[in-house]
Amino acid sequence: MIGAVCKAAGSLQYKTGTWRDNRPEVNDNCNGCGICETFCPDSCITIENKKCIIDYDYCKGCGICANECVRKAIVMREERK
Amino acid sequence: MVLAERENLLAAGHRACPGCGAAIALRQILRALGRDTIVVSATGCVETFTSPYGMSAWEVPWIHSLFENSASVASGVQAALEFLQEKSSVVVISGDGGTFDIGMGAMSGMFERKQNITYICYDNEAYMNTGVQGSSATPYGSSTTTTPAGRASFGKIQHKKDMPAIALAHDVDYVATASIAYPQDLMKKVAKTKEIYGPKYIQVHTPCTIGWGFDSSKTIEIGKLAVETGLVPIYEVEKGKPMVVKKVKNKKPVMEYLKFQNRYRHLLKGEQKDIADQIQAICDKNIERFGI
Numbered sequence: 001m002i003g004a005v006c007k008a009a010g011s012l013q014y015k016t017g018t019w020r021d022n023r024p025e026v027n028d029n030c031n032g033c034g035i036c037e038t039f040c041p042d043s044c045i046t047i048e049n050k051k052c053i054i055d056y057d058y059c060k061g062c063g064i065c066a067n068e069c070v071r072k073a074i075v076m077r078e079e080r081k
Numbered sequence: 082m083v084l085a086e087r088e089n090l091l092a093a094g095h096r097a098c099p100g101c102g103a104a105i106a107l108r109q110i111l112r113a114l115g116r117d118t119i120v121v122s123a124t125g126c127v128e129t130f131t132s133p134y135g136m137s138a139w140e141v142p143w144i145h146s147l148f149e150n151s152a153s154v155a156s157g158v159q160a161a162l163e164f165l166q167e168k169s170s171v172v173v174i175s176g177d178g179g180t181f182d183i184g185m186g187a188m189s190g191m192f193e194r195k196q197n198i199t200y201i202c203y204d205n206e207a208y209m210n211t212g213v214q215g216s217s218a219t220p221y222g223s224s225t226t227t228t229p230a231g232r233a234s235f236g237k238i239q240h241k242k243d244m245p246a247i248a249l250a251h252d253v254d255y256v257a258t259a260s261i262a263y264p265q266d267l268m269k270k271v272a273k274t275k276e277i278y279g280p281k282y283i284q285v286h287t288p289c290t291i292g293w294g295f296d297s298s299k300t301i302e303i304g305k306l307a308v309e310t311g312l313v314p315i316y317e318v319e320k321g322k323p324m325v326v327k328k329v330k331n332k333k334p335v336m337e338y339l340k341f342q343n344r345y346r347h348l349l350k351g352e353q354k355d356i357a358d359q360i361q362a363i364c365d366k367n368i369e370r371f372g373i
């Protein structure tokens with residue numbers, strides 16, 4: 001039997017933001033309701049001072065946040081490489 | 082229910098596909114459970130994308146052994162905690178293959194022993210991690226690599242196994258279905274398991290962009306449609322109480338759900354269209370049976 005143990009949250013070493021084709025950009029319509037944070041699969045949204053903040057180091061650009069925001073406060077733009 | 086304000090216990094940097102429904106489920110489940118939790122996972126997408134060596138995304142204690150034995154491993158963990166008189170929620174998080182198929186015997190034993198464990202199945206309706214093979218959770222008419230649609234077949238011939246009913250037949254203390262598209266309902270149900278001593282089963286519907294074939298931005302939209310059409314009934318049964326069902330006011334025709342997904346593409350036109358009618362009949366039956 002082979003066993004292995006590792007520490008919590010070591011995944012942070014791996015920056016999944018490099019996977020992204022489209023970048024979610026937050027505009028002034030945002031009121032910090034947090035819907036996008038609940039649905040982001042990649043734990044890269046935080047709500048600070050009633051505003052959605054996206055961590056582009058990890059955001060994979062799936063577009064769920066933009067699709068679910070009822071205030072149309074997130075727009076997806078093609079990533080310029 | 083008091084949930085820690087937006088507590089996040091699944092670290093970024095995990096390797097799920099963009100738009101993965103199972104990853105959304107994990108974040109919601111862990112938020113409802115809180116830190117005082119030990120998770121046991123079966124082999125599958127969740128296990129794989131959260132645990133490259135040295136790069137675990139888990140921020141609660143987590144163990145993985147095999148595909149088939151997560152309920153057995155959890156049973157041992159729970160027995161040890163009980164002996165040590167330590168209180169922590171022991172929770173299994175396993176895919177549909179690990180639950181409906183290969184791990185069903187181990188889960189049945191865990192239910193029979195009345196162990197204080199919550200078993201959560203994230204149901205993406207096929208064996209995704211190995212390349213979309215059909216499981217007994219794969220729905221009727223859907224195309225997978227082992228139930229391919231083509232001239233000779235309309236996709237999966239068998240119907241989806243009614244796993245919550247099988248759990249209920251074990252007289253477990255709590256059985257619920259949920260969807261990532263309804264996070265408040267999901268988190269309420271998961272949080273409730275912490276108050277109930279005994280075996281609990283929750284099945285969470287988790288759309289999969291790769292296996293189902295839809296755009297990564299549509300995961301929640303598809304999840305909602307599955308519920309709004311009646312194809313995926315959302316309910317809970319607490320032991321000794323009547324079933325509580327999520328009602329849907331404006332039900333949608335199942336075609337609204339099917340047309341977004343490549344796994345049902347063959348049903349949209351031509352001679353296999355009558356299979357879509359049969360899937361509508363499944364919805365109608367659910368709506369009547371559960372009072373949706």
Ligand SMILES: Cc1ncc(C[n+]2csc(CCOP(=O)(O)OP(=O)(O)O)c2C)c(N)n1
Nearest residue numbers: 124125126148176177178179207208209210
């Ligand atoms: C005994 C055994 N058989 C087969 C496999 C290969 N295998 C790994 S993951 C997997 C599919 C898991 O499917 P599911 O439980 O639905 O989880 P998903 O990948 O869909 O999230 C299979 C067949 C294995 N690891 N062990």
Ligand code: SF4
Nearest residue numbers: 030032033034036069
């Ligand atoms: S869902 Fe929209 S309005 Fe709400 S926090 Fe996110 S970006 Fe802002």
Ligand code: SF4
Nearest residue numbers: 040059060062063065
């Ligand atoms: S695009 Fe996807 S990964 Fe990026 S912030 Fe939005 S929901 Fe999260």
Ligand code: SF4
Nearest residue numbers: 098101126209289290
């Ligand atoms: S194959 Fe499906 S379940 Fe697996 S990581 Fe990708 S989207 Fe998630």
Ligand SMILES: [Mg+2]
Nearest residue numbers: 176177207208
């Ligand atoms: Mg699966």
